[in-house]
Amino acid sequence: AGGVTIGVETTMKYLGLVLDSRWNFIEHFRRLAPKLERTGAAFKRILPNLGGPNASCRRLYAGVVRSMALYGAPVWAPNLLRRPARTLLMAQRVMAIRMIRGYRTISGESANLLAGLPPWDLEAKVLARVHSMRAEARRRGETPLPRQISAWRDELRRDLMAEWQQRLSQPRAGLAAIAAVSPLFEEWLERRYGVLTYRLTQVLTGHGSFGRYLCLMGREETPGCHHCEDRPEDTVEHTVGECPSWAEHRRVLREVIGDGDLSRPGLVQAMMRSEGDWDAVSSFCEAVMLAKEEAGRVRQRSAASSQ
Numbered sequence: 563a564g565g566v567t568i569g570v571e572t573t574m575k576y577l578g579l580v581l582d583s584r585w586n587f588i589e590h591f592r593r594l595a596p597k598l599e600r601t602g603a604a605f606k607r608i609l610p611n612l613g614g615p616n617a618s619c620r621r622l623y624a625g626v627v628r629s630m631a632l633y634g635a636p637v638w639a640p641n642l643l644r645r646p647a648r649t650l651l652m653a654q655r656v657m658a659i660r661m662i663r664g665y666r667t668i669s670g671e672s673a674n675l676l677a678g679l680p681p682w683d684l685e686a687k688v689l690a691r692v693h694s695m696r697a698e699a700r701r702r703g704e705t706p707l708p709r710q711i712s713a714w715r716d717e718l719r720r721d722l723m724a725e726w727q728q729r730l731s732q733p734r735a736g737l738a739a740i741a742a743v744s745p746l747f748e749e750w751l752e753r754r755y756g757v758l759t760y761r762l763t764q765v766l767t768g769h770g771s772f773g774r775y776l777c778l779m780g781r782e783e784t785p786g787c788h789h790c791e792d793r794p795e796d797t798v799e800h801t802v803g804e805c806p807s808w809a810e811h812r813r814v815l816r817e818v819i820g821d822g823d824l825s826r827p828g829l830v831q832a833m834m835r836s837e838g839d840w841d842a843v844s845s846f847c848e849a850v851m852l853a854k855e856e857a858g859r860v861r862q863r864s865a866a867s868s869q
Contacts, residue, residue, distance in 0.1 A: 579634045587638040591646035594631070598649070601627055602656035609660040617661070617757040624657040624679065632686050636693035639686035647683040654682045663760040665769040667779070671729070672736025672767060675743055676758060678751050680726050688718045723747075738798070739767045742826035749834045756833060756840040761851035766826060768798045771854040788857065798826060801850060808850045818842035 573582045573589045580590035605623050609615060615623070631650050638646070655670030661677040662668075674681060695714050699706045706714075727747055733740045743750050743766075764770025773796030776782035786793030787800060789807035794800055801808065803824040812824070819832040819839050833840040 577634075579637060585641055586643055587641065587646055588643065590634075590638065591649045595649045595653075598627065598631060598653035601630065602653055605657065605660055611663040611760040620661045624661055624677070627653060627657050628682060628685075631682055632689060635686040635689040637690075639683075639690035642683060642686065650682040650686070654679060662758045662763045664763045664767060667769050668739075668763075668767050669733070669735035671733045672739040675730065675740055675747075675750075676763065676766060680722055681729070684722045684725055688715070688722055691718050723751075736767065738826060742766065742830045745827065746830060746834050750830075753834065755837040756844075759844055759848060762844045762847045764851050765798055765802060765829070765847045771851055771858060772796050772798060772801060788861065789854075801854070802826075802829070802846075808853075811846055811849050815842055815846040 573580050575581070580587070580593055582589050605627070609620055609623065631653050651670055655673055658670065658673035658677040658679050659666060659668055661679070662673060664673060664676075692711065692714055696706055696711065727744070730740055730744050730747070758766075761770070764772075769775055773782055773785040773787055777785040784793070785795045785797075787796035787805060789805055794804075796805075803812075815824075819835075819842055822828050822832065829843050833843050
């Protein structure tokens with residue numbers, strides 16, 4: 563018309579959403595994925611594990627990426643396929659790891675739990691359901707009040723948490739961290755104190771300066787503990803509860819949290835008792851892991867100088 567050529571395509575972009583004839587939104591997420599990846603990469607640079615913005619600021623940045631990822635959720639969430647859902651969870655994993663100051667090898671499931679971030683695909687369902695309930699009310703000639711909408715959100719949020727817990731009962735990775743926190747799922751998410759530090763996260767996840775992890779990553783030849791003569795496998799459990807090199811740190815910790823077991827579930831239970839216990843566990847992890855890191859750097863310099 564009027565000399566203007568109108569092309570025929572399989573998709574169209576409308577109000578920021580890429581629509582297709584099948585309404586499966588695969589093309590929408592194909593185009594969204596690089597944007598989320600670039601944004602996540604940018605945040606990696608400004609959210610280092612050591613130093614950088616505090617926990618509140620990191621949560622704010624995660625909220626920015628969440629808003630990008632969940633834009634238009636009431637439209638696409640009812641038909642969300644596995645591949646688009648994976649795009650959401652990959653972007654969320656990057657931000658959750660930034661929030662907890664963790665290694666990039668940490669699983670998305672454990673990172674989300676430690677960060678207190680419900681899976682974004684489940685959050686998308688909540689947004690879609692609230693939108694649907696408001697539309698149904700309007701079709702009946704009703705105008706839902708803000709308190710009614712808030713009640714809907716609260717109820718759907720409870721369903722979301724139940725579904726999240728069900729997923730965590732059969733995790734695909736990050737089993738040890740999830741097993742430690744899951745028994746105190748609600749307490750962990752609702753606490754009003756305690757932040758995760760770089761070295762506390764290492765202890766909770768096992769991804770850090772432990773012989774077992776470093777050996778798996780190809781950074782150590784054996785998983786043995788460099789601080790013990792008989793070189794037992796260096797794991798979280800060995801470091802926290804057994805290695806004699808940290809006996810004094812362990813004694814100071816027990817003066818605060820008592821004589822309970824020092825397994826990861828035991829540490830989490832102590833952390834949930836009070837802010838003082840959380841700080842004691844965090845201080846223990848900071849002192850021990852820092853000493854292990856420094857010892858590792860000394861070994862590396864010694865090895866380099868002998869070559």
